[in-house]
Amino acid sequence: MLGRGVECSRGSWMNWRDFWNGTHAIYVNERHGALHYDRIAKDIAALVQSDDDCVLDYGCGQAESADAVARRCAMLYLYDAAPKVQDRLRLRFGRDEKIVVLSTASLEAMSDHSLDLFVANSLIQYLSHAEFEELLDLARRKLKPTGRLVVADVIPADANAIDDAKALLGFGWQGGFFFAAALGLVSTFFSDYRKLRETIGLTRYAPQDIETLFAAHQFKAVRAPGNIGHNQARMMFIATPGA
Ligand SMILES: C[S@@+](CC[C@H](N)C(=O)[O-])C[C@H]1O[C@@H](n2cnc3c(N)ncnc32)[C@H](O)[C@@H]1O
Numbered sequence: 001m002l003g004r005g006v007e008c009s010r011g012s013w014m015n016w017r018d019f020w021n022g023t024h025a026i027y028v029n030e031r032h033g034a035l036h037y038d039r040i041a042k043d044i045a046a047l048v049q050s051d052d053d054c055v056l057d058y059g060c061g062q063a064e065s066a067d068a069v070a071r072r073c074a075m076l077y078l079y080d081a082a083p084k085v086q087d088r089l090r091l092r093f094g095r096d097e098k099i100v101v102l103s104t105a106s107l108e109a110m111s112d113h114s115l116d117l118f119v120a121n122s123l124i125q126y127l128s129h130a131e132f133e134e135l136l137d138l139a140r141r142k143l144k145p146t147g148r149l150v151v152a153d154v155i156p157a158d159a160n161a162i163d164d165a166k167a168l169l170g171f172g173w174q175g176g177f178f179f180a181a182a183l184g185l186v187s188t189f190f191s192d193y194r195k196l197r198e199t200i201g202l203t204r205y206a207p208q209d210i211e212t213l214f215a216a217h218q219f220k221a222v223r224a225p226g227n228i229g230h231n232q233a234r235m236m237f238i239a240t241p242g243a
Pocket residue numbers: 017020021040058059060061062079080081082085120121122123126127131
């Protein structure tokens with residue numbers, strides 16, 4: 001999926017990887033971005049079970065409030081595939097003793113069975129099934145036998161763009177950026193995001209299908225009652241090693 005592309009507004013070809021590595025207006029304004037990352041950090045921090053835990057936020061994006069997670073654990077690793085995102089993370093968190101920003105090589109080199117919590121939030125919709133399966137194998141390798149893999153913000157098979165729009169407007173209403181959110185929806189309509197979403201698509205899962213994939217990669221997964229982030233129509237799975 002990531003390899004395919006569409007012609008974007010600047011006339012060049014783009015896939016999801018290029019989209020995230022470029023300049024985009026996925027957050028309707030600064031307040032939306034800040035509230036989004038605060039909420040994500042708060043929800044990830046709530047999943048940390050001990051202050052001795054080593055945690056990886058995989059596909060972390062800007063992770064603007066990552067220090068709130070780092071305060072709750074022994075070490076927080078941040079990894080994002082987009083090189084420009086990695087650069088920004090290094091600028092922001094380079095001096096934080098409890099945060100390590102990983103390159104792809106340092107992620108591979110990380111000792112096996114060293115993580116207590118591996119989080120992939122709002123990521124797997126941008127991956128093909130095969131890429132998600134590679135991610136499951138990576139998590140299986142890096143997690144301790146007692147560790148947990150959390151895959152969240154998974155789009156249900158029967159969801160549509162209207163569910164996402166409603167969730168954004170609700171978040172905007174609560175967060176005091178409702179009108180910016182409404183305007184943002186209009187500009188999304190003309191954006192590269194919508195073009196990619198319509199052409200390449202987003203990967204969705206029926207709960208039983210994703211649970212089968214977890215089991216095929218030696219994880220026992222249960223669907224959690226809530227989700228990380230504001231969109232509670234999406235799904236979160238908590239998986240532990242062992243078929
Ligand atoms: C929707 S953003 C989610 C960011 C963050 N997890 C959050 O919840 O706000 C998706 C992120 O996943 C990253 N990404 C996409 N494919 C990836 C991959 N194969 N491995 C790691 N990161 C990836 C993108 O660069 C982007 O920053």
